[in-house]
Amino acid sequence: xxxxxxxxxxxxxxxxxxxxxxxxxxxxxxxxxxxxxxxxxxxxxxxxxxxxxxxxxxxxxxxxxxxxxxxxxxxxxxxxxxxxxxxxxxxxxxxxxxxxxxxxxxxxxxxxxxxxxxxxxxxxxxxxxxxxxxxxxxxxxxxxxxxxxxxxxxxxxxxxxxxxxxxxxxxxxxxxxxxxxxxxxxxxxxxxxxxxxxxxxxxxxxxxxxxxxxxxxxxxxxxxxxxxxxxxxxxxxxxxxxxxxxxxxxxxxxxxxxxxxxxxxxxxxxxxxxxxxxxxxxxxxxxxxxxxxxxxxxxxxxxxxxxxxxxxx
Amino acid sequence: xxxxxxxxxxxxxxxxxxxxxxxxxxxxxxxxxxxxxxxxxxxxxxxxxxxxxxxxxxxxxxxxxxxxxxxxxxxxxxxxxxxxxxxxxxxxxxxxxxxxxxxxxxxx
Numbered sequence: 001x002x003x004x005x006x007x008x009x010x011x012x013x014x015x016x017x018x019x020x021x022x023x024x025x026x027x028x029x030x031x032x033x034x035x036x037x038x039x040x041x042x043x044x045x046x047x048x049x050x051x052x053x054x055x056x057x058x059x060x061x062x063x064x065x066x067x068x069x070x071x072x073x074x075x076x077x078x079x080x081x082x083x084x085x086x087x088x089x090x091x092x093x094x095x096x097x098x099x100x101x102x103x104x105x106x107x108x109x110x111x112x113x114x115x116x117x118x119x120x121x122x123x124x125x126x127x128x129x130x131x132x133x134x135x136x137x138x139x140x141x142x143x144x145x146x147x148x149x150x151x152x153x154x155x156x157x158x159x160x161x162x163x164x165x166x167x168x169x170x171x172x173x174x175x176x177x178x179x180x181x182x183x184x185x186x187x188x189x190x191x192x193x194x195x196x197x198x199x200x201x202x203x204x205x206x207x208x209x210x211x212x213x214x215x216x217x218x219x220x221x222x223x224x225x226x227x228x229x230x231x232x233x234x235x236x237x238x239x240x241x242x243x244x245x246x247x248x249x250x251x252x253x254x255x256x257x258x259x260x261x262x263x264x265x266x267x268x269x270x271x272x273x274x275x276x277x278x279x280x281x282x283x284x285x286x287x288x289x290x291x292x293x294x295x296x297x298x299x300x301x302x303x304x305x306x307x308x309x310x311x312x313x
Numbered sequence: 314x315x316x317x318x319x320x321x322x323x324x325x326x327x328x329x330x331x332x333x334x335x336x337x338x339x340x341x342x343x344x345x346x347x348x349x350x351x352x353x354x355x356x357x358x359x360x361x362x363x364x365x366x367x368x369x370x371x372x373x374x375x376x377x378x379x380x381x382x383x384x385x386x387x388x389x390x391x392x393x394x395x396x397x398x399x400x401x402x403x404x405x406x407x408x409x410x411x412x413x414x415x416x417x418x419x420x421x
Contacts, residue, residue: 147416167416168409185370187407 001046008052014043035076037065047092053120056101058089066115081113081136091151095158099124102161104149110163112140128159128175140179155196156281164191164204172216184223193273197283200313205270227310229303232263268292318360324352325364329372349379354394365401373406374413378421381414
C-alpha cells in the first residue's frame, strides 16, 4: 500500500515484507525512514490521518498498527488495535476528526475504531458515532455482508461510512440515523473500490471494469443504482466475414457476433478510485486505476452532460 | 389455463415465503428444497418470466440459491427447466445474484 500526505508532502508505503517506510523529500531525493509495525504477516493497506501526524496500517496479522512519531526518541512507534478483528484488514479510511478510523476486513465486517493517541492530539469532542473514544474502542461494527470488505470510505462530514464487499453488495451506515445500515445487492460482479463524491452520491467500481454511480436516499434510508459511468460510444457493427464465422463456430461453437473484448475503458478490474479535485463532498474529478495497468481521470461535469439520465445528488 | 397458472404462481410465492431461512435443521432444509423443486418443475416455460418478475431483489437471490441447489441434485428432466429458470432469474438479478449464491454463509 501507499499513501501521500499532501500538506507535509510525505509518502508512506507498506509491504508484504511486514514493514512500512515514511518517505521525506530532501532536495530532490526521497529518503525512507523505517517504521517497525510489529506484525508477522504482510501489510495490506496504509492511510495517513487527516492531520498527517499518524498513519494506520492494515495487515494479515488481523490487526491495525497506528503509527505516530515520538519526538524524544526521534522514531516512529506504533500501537495495535486487535479486538475483535478476526481476519486480514483490507481497507482503511480516517474520519475527518483525525481520531476515528474505519476498517474493512476479510472477516466480512466493517468496523469503526478510535485511534486516539494522547501523545499527539487533544481529546476529541463527541461525534454521532459516540462520545467516549479511548484508543481501540469499537464504535461501530456491521453485520450484514457475507463477503470480504474490499474498500471502505467515510463521507466528507464523517457521519456516513460506505463499504463494498465480495458478495456484490454496497452498504452504508448513517450515524445520523442511529447507525442504521442501508444495503444494496447489486447486479454486478463484486466491487473493489468505493468513494463518496457528494454526501449522498457514491462512485464504486470493481470486477466489471466500469465505474458506477450509487445514490443514498436519506429520507428512506435506501441505496440505489444510479447508472454506469463508462458508456462506450456506439461502434459500427461491421459484418463478419465467412471465415470469421467459421472460426467462431470452431472456437466457441457459436457464430455469434458478440464481441469477446470489453467495451469499457478499463480492460481489467478497477482496483482503486481516488478523488482528485473537489473533496468527497463536491468531487469534480476522480481517478480510477486498474489491473490492466491503466489510469483514467473522470470529470464529473462532463459525465453529467454526456449521460443524460445521470443524477448526482 | 389461467387458473392453473394462478395456482402455480401462488405455490411459488408460498414456497419462497416459507423458506427456512436461518434454520439449521437439515431435514427442514431438504423438505423445502424438495417442495421448491416440485414447484419450479411444475411451471410451463412461458410462465417463468412472469413469476420471476413478481419477486423483489431478496426473492430473486433466494430463487437463485434454490436453482443452484436444484442443479446439485438433478432428477430426470429437472435441469432443463431449471436452466430456463436460471436464464430468467439472471436477467433480473444479474451476475451479482450468482455471486451471492457462492458467497452465502446460510445455504438453502
